[in-house]
Amino acid sequence: EDKVVQSPLSLVVHEGDTVTLNCSYEVTNFRSLLWYKQEKKAPTFLFMLTSSGIEKKSGRLSSILDKKELFSILNITATQTGDSAVYLCAVVDNYGQNFVFGPGTRLSVLP
């Protein structure tokens, strides 16, 4: 059974801190790993990772995948209160239609 584990489940930091969120997975026929940010409503897409060692970057957010060790990290530098959200990790199998989500990491950034 495909499985995604995220850690920590909850994290409280202060503005300006750097955080690292972890995602490990077990999936048959891995195709890609995705990160989403969920504030009060629907999740919004951040990154899709398919290859090991290639960092994806968007502003203060970056992510990398290790397909050998079956994990990914999401880094947020110089955190802001607007980064407060639940960050979801999902993996997709080779059929491209089975998105398995982890439980999410709830990040709270205090002013």
Added chain:
Amino acid sequence: DAGITQSPRYKITETGRQVTLMCHQTWSHSYMFWYRQDLGHGLRLIYYSAAADITDKGEVPDGYVVSRSKTENFPLTLESATRSQTSVYFCASFPLVGGENTGELFFGEGSRLTVL
């Protein structure tokens, strides 16, 4: 407006009642999904559909029924609601571009269902 819309956004019902949550997308995306989101479980797949008239079970399908007679609509029905079905339900879709999953799931705003 283009996008994916869910209705109702909030619903309170009683145990044993039938409830239908509607999902409508204007992009003509091939794939559509229903997820439920509960604390500690993240998003769990209930059902998905690859195209009109093609549906398949996800991780937690028991107690739910779906249909997809038109590409743009994917209603989810709870035939006899139970308290354990109290949850936030998200509909999502994505297109296939050249046979490839682009990676981005587009989500509706969610439907919060409370079963008393």
